[in-house]
Amino acid sequence: MAIAASTAASRALARGKSFLGYRETPARSNRTRFGKQYGWDGVAWCVIFVWCILQDTGTSGGVIKTASTGAMERWAKTVGRTVTTPRAGDLIILRNSKGATIHTEFVYSYSGGRLLGLGGNTSGGAGSVADGGTVAINDRTSLWKRGRIRFVRPFYGVTTDDVRTAQKAAGITATGTIDAATVAGVKLLQTAAGLTADGFPGPTTMSALALGTGGGGASVAKPVTSSKLAVDGVFGVASAKALEGRLGLKQDGVLDAADIKAWQRHEGTFVDGVIDGQVKAIDTAFPAIKDSVIKRGGGGSNLLRAVQRNLSVKPVDGYGGADLAKAMQRAINTNPGAFKKRG
Structure with a gap:
Protein backbone atom coordinates (compact mmCIF):
# COMPACT_ATOMS: atom_id res chain seq x y z
CA MET A 1 0.00 0.00 0.00
CA ARG A 153 9.33 14.70 -8.97
CA PRO A 154 8.67 10.94 -8.70
CA PHE A 155 5.35 9.58 -7.46
CA TYR A 156 6.95 8.88 -4.08
CA GLY A 157 5.56 6.04 -1.99
CA VAL A 158 3.72 4.37 -4.88
CA THR A 159 4.60 0.74 -5.63
CA THR A 160 4.03 -1.17 -8.86
CA ASP A 161 1.26 -3.06 -7.05
CA ASP A 162 -0.41 0.26 -6.19
CA VAL A 163 -0.22 1.32 -9.84
CA ARG A 164 -1.72 -1.97 -11.05
CA THR A 165 -4.53 -1.71 -8.51
CA ALA A 166 -5.35 1.84 -9.61
CA GLN A 167 -5.16 0.88 -13.28
CA LYS A 168 -7.52 -2.07 -12.82
CA ALA A 169 -9.97 0.12 -10.92
CA ALA A 170 -9.83 2.66 -13.75
CA GLY A 171 -10.29 0.01 -16.43
CA ILE A 172 -6.75 0.50 -17.79
CA THR A 173 -4.32 -2.26 -18.76
CA ALA A 174 -2.45 -3.08 -15.56
CA THR A 175 1.17 -2.49 -16.57
CA GLY A 176 2.41 -1.26 -13.19
CA THR A 177 3.85 1.83 -14.89
CA ILE A 178 2.21 5.23 -14.53
CA ASP A 179 1.48 6.94 -17.85
CA ALA A 180 -0.79 9.79 -18.94
CA ALA A 181 -3.81 7.45 -19.18
CA THR A 182 -3.19 6.24 -15.63
CA VAL A 183 -3.06 9.78 -14.28
CA ALA A 184 -6.30 10.63 -16.09
CA GLY A 185 -7.96 7.45 -14.82
CA VAL A 186 -6.88 8.09 -11.24
CA LYS A 187 -8.27 11.63 -11.44
CA LEU A 188 -11.67 10.22 -12.44
CA LEU A 189 -11.59 7.76 -9.54
CA GLN A 190 -10.61 10.53 -7.14
CA THR A 191 -13.40 12.77 -8.37
CA ALA A 192 -15.94 9.95 -7.95
CA ALA A 193 -14.68 9.37 -4.42
CA GLY A 194 -14.81 13.04 -3.42
CA LEU A 195 -11.03 13.31 -3.22
CA THR A 196 -8.65 15.92 -4.59
CA ALA A 197 -8.22 15.00 -8.26
CA ASP A 198 -4.44 15.25 -8.66
CA GLY A 199 -3.84 11.93 -10.42
CA PHE A 200 -1.46 10.79 -7.68
CA PRO A 201 -2.31 7.26 -6.40
CA GLY A 202 -1.12 8.00 -2.87
CA PRO A 203 -2.22 6.60 0.52
CA THR A 204 -5.61 8.33 0.64
CA THR A 205 -6.54 7.26 -2.88
CA MET A 206 -5.30 3.70 -2.41
CA SER A 207 -7.16 3.39 0.89
CA ALA A 208 -10.34 4.50 -0.87
CA LEU A 209 -9.82 1.83 -3.54
CA ALA A 210 -9.17 -0.83 -0.91
CA LEU A 211 -12.33 0.07 1.01
CA GLY A 212 -14.48 0.60 -2.06
CA THR A 213 -15.45 4.12 -0.92
CA GLY A 214 -13.79 7.51 -0.88
CA GLY A 215 -13.71 10.41 1.49
CA GLY A 216 -16.98 11.75 0.07
CA GLY A 217 -18.78 8.43 0.49
CA ALA A 218 -18.95 7.76 -3.23
CA SER A 219 -18.58 4.21 -4.47
CA VAL A 220 -15.21 3.31 -5.97
CA ALA A 221 -14.67 0.16 -8.00
CA LYS A 222 -12.60 -2.37 -6.09
CA PRO A 223 -10.53 -4.64 -8.35
CA VAL A 224 -11.62 -8.24 -7.98
CA THR A 225 -8.01 -9.38 -8.23
CA SER A 226 -6.62 -7.00 -5.61
CA SER A 227 -6.06 -9.85 -3.13
CA LYS A 228 -3.86 -11.79 -5.54
CA LEU A 229 -0.13 -11.21 -5.72
CA ALA A 230 1.57 -10.79 -9.06
CA VAL A 231 3.68 -13.91 -9.62
CA ASP A 232 6.61 -11.91 -11.00
CA GLY A 233 9.53 -13.21 -8.98
CA VAL A 234 9.99 -9.91 -7.14
CA PHE A 235 9.04 -10.31 -3.48
CA GLY A 236 8.29 -6.65 -2.80
CA VAL A 237 6.05 -4.71 -0.43
CA ALA A 238 2.76 -6.42 -1.33
CA SER A 239 4.28 -9.89 -1.08
CA ALA A 240 5.99 -9.04 2.20
CA LYS A 241 2.72 -7.78 3.66
CA ALA A 242 1.02 -11.03 2.69
CA LEU A 243 3.80 -13.06 4.33
CA GLU A 244 3.69 -10.90 7.46
CA GLY A 245 -0.07 -11.42 7.64
CA ARG A 246 0.32 -15.20 7.44
CA LEU A 247 2.93 -15.07 10.22
CA GLY A 248 0.69 -12.91 12.42
CA LEU A 249 2.98 -9.88 12.22
CA LYS A 250 2.44 -6.18 11.64
CA GLN A 251 1.96 -5.72 7.89
CA ASP A 252 4.34 -2.91 6.95
CA GLY A 253 5.81 -4.54 3.85
CA VAL A 254 9.40 -4.52 5.13
CA LEU A 255 11.00 -7.74 6.38
CA ASP A 256 13.20 -6.68 9.28
CA ALA A 257 15.02 -8.72 11.94
CA ALA A 258 11.84 -9.35 13.97
CA ASP A 259 10.04 -10.61 10.86
CA ILE A 260 12.96 -12.84 9.91
CA LYS A 261 12.98 -14.35 13.41
CA ALA A 262 9.28 -15.16 13.18
CA TRP A 263 9.82 -16.66 9.74
CA GLN A 264 12.73 -18.74 11.03
CA ARG A 265 10.61 -20.05 13.92
CA HIS A 266 7.91 -21.01 11.45
CA GLU A 267 10.35 -22.89 9.21
CA GLY A 268 12.08 -24.55 12.18
CA THR A 269 15.55 -23.10 11.51
CA PHE A 270 18.07 -21.37 13.80
CA VAL A 271 16.52 -18.12 15.06
CA ASP A 272 18.87 -15.13 14.83
CA GLY A 273 16.99 -12.60 12.68
CA VAL A 274 19.59 -12.80 9.91
CA ILE A 275 19.49 -14.11 6.34
CA ASP A 276 22.81 -15.91 6.47
CA GLY A 277 25.09 -16.83 3.61
CA GLN A 278 25.78 -15.48 0.16
CA VAL A 279 22.17 -15.02 -0.94
CA LYS A 280 22.20 -14.98 -4.73
CA ALA A 281 20.01 -12.31 -6.37
CA ILE A 282 18.50 -11.36 -2.99
CA ASP A 283 18.51 -7.64 -3.80
CA THR A 284 16.51 -8.24 -6.97
CA ALA A 285 14.18 -11.11 -6.01
CA PHE A 286 13.54 -10.06 -2.38
CA PRO A 287 13.77 -6.25 -2.21
CA ALA A 288 11.42 -6.26 0.81
CA ILE A 289 14.16 -7.81 2.98
CA LYS A 290 16.15 -5.09 4.71
CA ASP A 291 19.82 -5.06 3.75
CA SER A 292 20.78 -4.83 7.43
CA VAL A 293 19.56 -8.39 8.07
CA ILE A 294 21.48 -9.95 5.17
CA LYS A 295 24.78 -11.42 6.37
CA ARG A 296 27.07 -12.04 3.45
CA GLY A 297 29.24 -15.13 3.57
CA GLY A 298 29.73 -18.54 2.00
CA GLY A 299 26.95 -20.90 1.02
CA GLY A 300 23.22 -20.34 0.87
CA SER A 301 20.75 -19.31 3.56
CA ASN A 302 19.45 -21.97 5.95
CA LEU A 303 16.11 -20.17 6.09
CA LEU A 304 15.67 -20.04 2.31
CA ARG A 305 16.86 -23.62 2.02
CA ALA A 306 14.06 -24.64 4.40
CA VAL A 307 11.51 -22.67 2.37
CA GLN A 308 12.71 -24.32 -0.85
CA ARG A 309 12.34 -27.72 0.76
CA ASN A 310 8.84 -26.98 2.07
CA LEU A 311 7.65 -25.59 -1.28
CA SER A 312 9.41 -28.27 -3.38
CA VAL A 313 11.61 -25.76 -5.15
CA LYS A 314 14.76 -27.29 -6.62
CA PRO A 315 17.64 -27.17 -6.20
CA VAL A 316 17.51 -26.87 -2.43
CA ASP A 317 20.57 -24.64 -2.24
CA GLY A 318 19.48 -21.68 -0.08
CA TYR A 319 19.81 -19.10 -2.84
CA GLY A 320 16.92 -16.67 -3.04
CA GLY A 321 16.33 -16.04 -6.69
CA ALA A 322 13.20 -15.29 -8.71
CA ASP A 323 12.20 -18.97 -8.79
CA LEU A 324 11.82 -19.05 -5.01
CA ALA A 325 10.02 -15.69 -4.92
CA LYS A 326 7.54 -16.94 -7.53
CA ALA A 327 6.95 -20.15 -5.60
CA MET A 328 6.20 -18.17 -2.45
CA GLN A 329 3.84 -15.85 -4.33
CA ARG A 330 2.00 -18.83 -5.84
CA ALA A 331 1.74 -20.49 -2.43
CA ILE A 332 0.27 -17.35 -0.88
CA ASN A 333 -2.23 -16.99 -3.75
CA THR A 334 -3.39 -20.62 -3.88
CA ASN A 335 -2.88 -22.10 -0.42
CA PRO A 336 -4.60 -20.36 2.51
CA GLY A 337 -2.43 -22.35 4.92
CA ALA A 338 0.91 -21.45 3.35
CA PHE A 339 3.18 -19.72 5.89
CA LYS A 340 0.26 -19.64 8.31
CA LYS A 341 1.29 -18.84 11.87
CA ARG A 342 1.85 -21.98 13.86
CA GLY A 343 0.11 -22.35 17.17
Whole structure:
Protein backbone atom coordinates (compact mmCIF):
# COMPACT_ATOMS: atom_id res chain seq x y z
CA MET A 1 0.00 0.00 0.00
CA ALA A 2 1.18 3.48 -0.80
CA ILE A 3 3.00 5.40 1.92
CA ALA A 4 3.36 9.14 2.49
CA ALA A 5 5.48 10.79 -0.20
CA SER A 6 7.63 12.64 2.34
CA THR A 7 8.37 9.39 4.19
CA ALA A 8 9.29 7.60 0.98
CA ALA A 9 11.53 10.48 -0.17
CA SER A 10 13.36 10.47 3.17
CA ARG A 11 13.87 6.72 2.92
CA ALA A 12 15.24 7.05 -0.60
CA LEU A 13 17.76 9.71 0.36
CA ALA A 14 18.89 7.73 3.41
CA ARG A 15 19.29 4.63 1.28
CA GLY A 16 21.19 6.52 -1.40
CA LYS A 17 23.46 8.16 1.16
CA SER A 18 24.33 4.74 2.59
CA PHE A 19 26.23 4.04 -0.66
CA LEU A 20 28.43 7.17 -0.58
CA GLY A 21 31.89 6.23 -1.81
CA TYR A 22 30.71 3.10 -3.60
CA ARG A 23 32.67 2.67 -6.85
CA GLU A 24 32.17 0.72 -10.05
CA THR A 25 34.54 -2.25 -10.32
CA PRO A 26 36.79 -2.35 -12.23
CA ALA A 27 37.31 1.36 -12.78
CA ARG A 28 35.71 2.81 -15.94
CA SER A 29 33.75 -0.41 -16.50
CA ASN A 30 30.29 0.82 -15.42
CA ARG A 31 29.91 -2.53 -13.64
CA THR A 32 28.00 -2.18 -10.36
CA ARG A 33 25.61 -3.91 -8.00
CA PHE A 34 22.98 -1.49 -9.30
CA GLY A 35 23.43 -2.65 -12.89
CA LYS A 36 22.95 -6.23 -11.75
CA GLN A 37 19.80 -5.31 -9.84
CA TYR A 38 18.44 -3.38 -12.81
CA GLY A 39 19.23 -6.19 -15.23
CA TRP A 40 21.60 -4.23 -17.47
CA ASP A 41 25.16 -3.94 -16.23
CA GLY A 42 28.21 -2.32 -17.78
CA VAL A 43 26.36 0.81 -19.01
CA ALA A 44 26.16 4.37 -17.72
CA TRP A 45 24.39 3.95 -14.39
CA CYS A 46 23.28 7.32 -12.98
CA VAL A 47 19.60 6.73 -13.82
CA ILE A 48 19.95 3.06 -12.92
CA PHE A 49 21.16 4.11 -9.46
CA VAL A 50 18.06 6.28 -9.00
CA TRP A 51 15.75 3.46 -10.15
CA CYS A 52 17.36 0.94 -7.77
CA ILE A 53 17.13 3.26 -4.78
CA LEU A 54 13.44 3.92 -5.48
CA GLN A 55 12.82 0.18 -5.92
CA ASP A 56 14.46 -0.50 -2.56
CA THR A 57 12.46 2.08 -0.60
CA GLY A 58 8.80 1.72 -1.56
CA THR A 59 8.61 3.73 -4.80
CA SER A 60 8.89 0.93 -7.36
CA GLY A 61 5.95 2.38 -9.31
CA GLY A 62 6.97 6.02 -8.97
CA VAL A 63 9.03 6.37 -12.16
CA ILE A 64 9.56 4.47 -15.39
CA LYS A 65 12.27 1.85 -15.69
CA THR A 66 14.88 3.44 -17.90
CA ALA A 67 18.62 4.05 -18.05
CA SER A 68 18.13 7.22 -20.12
CA THR A 69 18.10 10.73 -18.67
CA GLY A 70 16.16 11.99 -21.66
CA ALA A 71 13.53 9.26 -21.37
CA MET A 72 13.09 10.02 -17.68
CA GLU A 73 12.44 13.69 -18.41
CA ARG A 74 10.09 12.95 -21.32
CA TRP A 75 8.08 10.58 -19.12
CA ALA A 76 7.84 13.22 -16.38
CA LYS A 77 6.45 15.74 -18.84
CA THR A 78 3.72 13.35 -20.03
CA VAL A 79 2.52 12.66 -16.48
CA GLY A 80 2.88 16.21 -15.15
CA ARG A 81 5.82 15.58 -12.80
CA THR A 82 8.26 18.30 -13.86
CA VAL A 83 8.76 21.04 -11.26
CA THR A 84 10.60 24.36 -11.13
CA THR A 85 11.29 24.75 -7.40
CA PRO A 86 13.31 21.80 -6.08
CA ARG A 87 12.91 19.94 -2.85
CA ALA A 88 14.78 17.03 -1.33
CA GLY A 89 14.08 13.81 -3.22
CA ASP A 90 13.36 15.41 -6.59
CA LEU A 91 15.46 14.25 -9.53
CA ILE A 92 18.00 16.53 -11.17
CA ILE A 93 18.16 16.35 -14.97
CA LEU A 94 21.54 17.83 -15.88
CA ARG A 95 22.35 19.16 -19.36
CA ASN A 96 25.61 19.88 -21.10
CA SER A 97 26.43 23.25 -22.68
CA LYS A 98 24.59 22.24 -25.86
CA GLY A 99 21.38 21.36 -24.00
CA ALA A 100 21.62 17.57 -24.20
CA THR A 101 20.67 15.61 -21.08
CA ILE A 102 23.74 13.90 -19.63
CA HIS A 103 23.12 12.99 -15.99
CA THR A 104 20.43 12.30 -13.39
CA GLU A 105 20.67 12.31 -9.59
CA PHE A 106 18.60 13.06 -6.49
CA VAL A 107 18.20 16.53 -5.02
CA TYR A 108 19.94 15.89 -1.71
CA SER A 109 19.15 19.31 -0.27
CA TYR A 110 18.08 22.79 -1.31
CA SER A 111 18.60 25.57 1.20
CA GLY A 112 19.63 29.21 0.99
CA GLY A 113 19.89 28.99 -2.77
CA ARG A 114 22.42 26.14 -2.56
CA LEU A 115 21.58 22.96 -4.46
CA LEU A 116 23.26 19.67 -3.55
CA GLY A 117 22.77 16.47 -5.54
CA LEU A 118 23.25 12.83 -4.54
CA GLY A 119 23.96 10.48 -7.40
CA GLY A 120 25.69 7.50 -8.88
CA ASN A 121 28.31 7.45 -11.65
CA THR A 122 29.60 10.85 -10.63
CA SER A 123 32.62 12.17 -8.74
CA GLY A 124 31.63 14.65 -6.03
CA GLY A 125 32.58 17.72 -8.05
CA ALA A 126 30.68 20.91 -8.80
CA GLY A 127 31.09 20.64 -12.55
CA SER A 128 29.14 18.65 -15.11
CA VAL A 129 31.03 15.40 -14.53
CA ALA A 130 28.63 12.69 -15.67
CA ASP A 131 30.87 9.62 -15.64
CA GLY A 132 32.76 9.76 -12.35
CA GLY A 133 32.25 6.12 -11.44
CA THR A 134 31.20 6.55 -7.83
CA VAL A 135 28.28 7.53 -5.57
CA ALA A 136 28.82 11.07 -4.33
CA ILE A 137 27.24 14.33 -3.17
CA ASN A 138 27.73 17.16 -5.67
CA ASP A 139 27.28 20.93 -5.46
CA ARG A 140 25.02 21.77 -8.41
CA THR A 141 24.30 25.41 -7.50
CA SER A 142 26.35 26.96 -10.28
CA LEU A 143 24.98 24.69 -12.98
CA TRP A 144 21.43 25.37 -11.84
CA LYS A 145 21.97 29.13 -11.93
CA ARG A 146 23.34 28.75 -15.45
CA GLY A 147 20.11 27.08 -16.61
CA ARG A 148 21.60 23.61 -17.03
CA ILE A 149 19.20 21.78 -14.68
CA ARG A 150 15.54 20.74 -14.73
CA PHE A 151 13.69 18.83 -12.01
CA VAL A 152 11.45 15.74 -11.96
CA ARG A 153 9.33 14.70 -8.97
CA PRO A 154 8.67 10.94 -8.70
CA PHE A 155 5.35 9.58 -7.46
CA TYR A 156 6.95 8.88 -4.08
CA GLY A 157 5.56 6.04 -1.99
CA VAL A 158 3.72 4.37 -4.88
CA THR A 159 4.60 0.74 -5.63
CA THR A 160 4.03 -1.17 -8.86
CA ASP A 161 1.26 -3.06 -7.05
CA ASP A 162 -0.41 0.26 -6.19
CA VAL A 163 -0.22 1.32 -9.84
CA ARG A 164 -1.72 -1.97 -11.05
CA THR A 165 -4.53 -1.71 -8.51
CA ALA A 166 -5.35 1.84 -9.61
CA GLN A 167 -5.16 0.88 -13.28
CA LYS A 168 -7.52 -2.07 -12.82
CA ALA A 169 -9.97 0.12 -10.92
CA ALA A 170 -9.83 2.66 -13.75
CA GLY A 171 -10.29 0.01 -16.43
CA ILE A 172 -6.75 0.50 -17.79
CA THR A 173 -4.32 -2.26 -18.76
CA ALA A 174 -2.45 -3.08 -15.56
CA THR A 175 1.17 -2.49 -16.57
CA GLY A 176 2.41 -1.26 -13.19
CA THR A 177 3.85 1.83 -14.89
CA ILE A 178 2.21 5.23 -14.53
CA ASP A 179 1.48 6.94 -17.85
CA ALA A 180 -0.79 9.79 -18.94
CA ALA A 181 -3.81 7.45 -19.18
CA THR A 182 -3.19 6.24 -15.63
CA VAL A 183 -3.06 9.78 -14.28
CA ALA A 184 -6.30 10.63 -16.09
CA GLY A 185 -7.96 7.45 -14.82
CA VAL A 186 -6.88 8.09 -11.24
CA LYS A 187 -8.27 11.63 -11.44
CA LEU A 188 -11.67 10.22 -12.44
CA LEU A 189 -11.59 7.76 -9.54
CA GLN A 190 -10.61 10.53 -7.14
CA THR A 191 -13.40 12.77 -8.37
CA ALA A 192 -15.94 9.95 -7.95
CA ALA A 193 -14.68 9.37 -4.42
CA GLY A 194 -14.81 13.04 -3.42
CA LEU A 195 -11.03 13.31 -3.22
CA THR A 196 -8.65 15.92 -4.59
CA ALA A 197 -8.22 15.00 -8.26
CA ASP A 198 -4.44 15.25 -8.66
CA GLY A 199 -3.84 11.93 -10.42
CA PHE A 200 -1.46 10.79 -7.68
CA PRO A 201 -2.31 7.26 -6.40
CA GLY A 202 -1.12 8.00 -2.87
CA PRO A 203 -2.22 6.60 0.52
CA THR A 204 -5.61 8.33 0.64
CA THR A 205 -6.54 7.26 -2.88
CA MET A 206 -5.30 3.70 -2.41
CA SER A 207 -7.16 3.39 0.89
CA ALA A 208 -10.34 4.50 -0.87
CA LEU A 209 -9.82 1.83 -3.54
CA ALA A 210 -9.17 -0.83 -0.91
CA LEU A 211 -12.33 0.07 1.01
CA GLY A 212 -14.48 0.60 -2.06
CA THR A 213 -15.45 4.12 -0.92
CA GLY A 214 -13.79 7.51 -0.88
CA GLY A 215 -13.71 10.41 1.49
CA GLY A 216 -16.98 11.75 0.07
CA GLY A 217 -18.78 8.43 0.49
CA ALA A 218 -18.95 7.76 -3.23
CA SER A 219 -18.58 4.21 -4.47
CA VAL A 220 -15.21 3.31 -5.97
CA ALA A 221 -14.67 0.16 -8.00
CA LYS A 222 -12.60 -2.37 -6.09
CA PRO A 223 -10.53 -4.64 -8.35
CA VAL A 224 -11.62 -8.24 -7.98
CA THR A 225 -8.01 -9.38 -8.23
CA SER A 226 -6.62 -7.00 -5.61
CA SER A 227 -6.06 -9.85 -3.13
CA LYS A 228 -3.86 -11.79 -5.54
CA LEU A 229 -0.13 -11.21 -5.72
CA ALA A 230 1.57 -10.79 -9.06
CA VAL A 231 3.68 -13.91 -9.62
CA ASP A 232 6.61 -11.91 -11.00
CA GLY A 233 9.53 -13.21 -8.98
CA VAL A 234 9.99 -9.91 -7.14
CA PHE A 235 9.04 -10.31 -3.48
CA GLY A 236 8.29 -6.65 -2.80
CA VAL A 237 6.05 -4.71 -0.43
CA ALA A 238 2.76 -6.42 -1.33
CA SER A 239 4.28 -9.89 -1.08
CA ALA A 240 5.99 -9.04 2.20
CA LYS A 241 2.72 -7.78 3.66
CA ALA A 242 1.02 -11.03 2.69
CA LEU A 243 3.80 -13.06 4.33
CA GLU A 244 3.69 -10.90 7.46
CA GLY A 245 -0.07 -11.42 7.64
CA ARG A 246 0.32 -15.20 7.44
CA LEU A 247 2.93 -15.07 10.22
CA GLY A 248 0.69 -12.91 12.42
CA LEU A 249 2.98 -9.88 12.22
CA LYS A 250 2.44 -6.18 11.64
CA GLN A 251 1.96 -5.72 7.89
CA ASP A 252 4.34 -2.91 6.95
CA GLY A 253 5.81 -4.54 3.85
CA VAL A 254 9.40 -4.52 5.13
CA LEU A 255 11.00 -7.74 6.38
CA ASP A 256 13.20 -6.68 9.28
CA ALA A 257 15.02 -8.72 11.94
CA ALA A 258 11.84 -9.35 13.97
CA ASP A 259 10.04 -10.61 10.86
CA ILE A 260 12.96 -12.84 9.91
CA LYS A 261 12.98 -14.35 13.41
CA ALA A 262 9.28 -15.16 13.18
CA TRP A 263 9.82 -16.66 9.74
CA GLN A 264 12.73 -18.74 11.03
CA ARG A 265 10.61 -20.05 13.92
CA HIS A 266 7.91 -21.01 11.45
CA GLU A 267 10.35 -22.89 9.21
CA GLY A 268 12.08 -24.55 12.18
CA THR A 269 15.55 -23.10 11.51
CA PHE A 270 18.07 -21.37 13.80
CA VAL A 271 16.52 -18.12 15.06
CA ASP A 272 18.87 -15.13 14.83
CA GLY A 273 16.99 -12.60 12.68
CA VAL A 274 19.59 -12.80 9.91
CA ILE A 275 19.49 -14.11 6.34
CA ASP A 276 22.81 -15.91 6.47
CA GLY A 277 25.09 -16.83 3.61
CA GLN A 278 25.78 -15.48 0.16
CA VAL A 279 22.17 -15.02 -0.94
CA LYS A 280 22.20 -14.98 -4.73
CA ALA A 281 20.01 -12.31 -6.37
CA ILE A 282 18.50 -11.36 -2.99
CA ASP A 283 18.51 -7.64 -3.80
CA THR A 284 16.51 -8.24 -6.97
CA ALA A 285 14.18 -11.11 -6.01
CA PHE A 286 13.54 -10.06 -2.38
CA PRO A 287 13.77 -6.25 -2.21
CA ALA A 288 11.42 -6.26 0.81
CA ILE A 289 14.16 -7.81 2.98
CA LYS A 290 16.15 -5.09 4.71
CA ASP A 291 19.82 -5.06 3.75
CA SER A 292 20.78 -4.83 7.43
CA VAL A 293 19.56 -8.39 8.07
CA ILE A 294 21.48 -9.95 5.17
CA LYS A 295 24.78 -11.42 6.37
CA ARG A 296 27.07 -12.04 3.45
CA GLY A 297 29.24 -15.13 3.57
CA GLY A 298 29.73 -18.54 2.00
CA GLY A 299 26.95 -20.90 1.02
CA GLY A 300 23.22 -20.34 0.87
CA SER A 301 20.75 -19.31 3.56
CA ASN A 302 19.45 -21.97 5.95
CA LEU A 303 16.11 -20.17 6.09
CA LEU A 304 15.67 -20.04 2.31
CA ARG A 305 16.86 -23.62 2.02
CA ALA A 306 14.06 -24.64 4.40
CA VAL A 307 11.51 -22.67 2.37
CA GLN A 308 12.71 -24.32 -0.85
CA ARG A 309 12.34 -27.72 0.76
CA ASN A 310 8.84 -26.98 2.07
CA LEU A 311 7.65 -25.59 -1.28
CA SER A 312 9.41 -28.27 -3.38
CA VAL A 313 11.61 -25.76 -5.15
CA LYS A 314 14.76 -27.29 -6.62
CA PRO A 315 17.64 -27.17 -6.20
CA VAL A 316 17.51 -26.87 -2.43
CA ASP A 317 20.57 -24.64 -2.24
CA GLY A 318 19.48 -21.68 -0.08
CA TYR A 319 19.81 -19.10 -2.84
CA GLY A 320 16.92 -16.67 -3.04
CA GLY A 321 16.33 -16.04 -6.69
CA ALA A 322 13.20 -15.29 -8.71
CA ASP A 323 12.20 -18.97 -8.79
CA LEU A 324 11.82 -19.05 -5.01
CA ALA A 325 10.02 -15.69 -4.92
CA LYS A 326 7.54 -16.94 -7.53
CA ALA A 327 6.95 -20.15 -5.60
CA MET A 328 6.20 -18.17 -2.45
CA GLN A 329 3.84 -15.85 -4.33
CA ARG A 330 2.00 -18.83 -5.84
CA ALA A 331 1.74 -20.49 -2.43
CA ILE A 332 0.27 -17.35 -0.88
CA ASN A 333 -2.23 -16.99 -3.75
CA THR A 334 -3.39 -20.62 -3.88
CA ASN A 335 -2.88 -22.10 -0.42
CA PRO A 336 -4.60 -20.36 2.51
CA GLY A 337 -2.43 -22.35 4.92
CA ALA A 338 0.91 -21.45 3.35
CA PHE A 339 3.18 -19.72 5.89
CA LYS A 340 0.26 -19.64 8.31
CA LYS A 341 1.29 -18.84 11.87
CA ARG A 342 1.85 -21.98 13.86
CA GLY A 343 0.11 -22.35 17.17
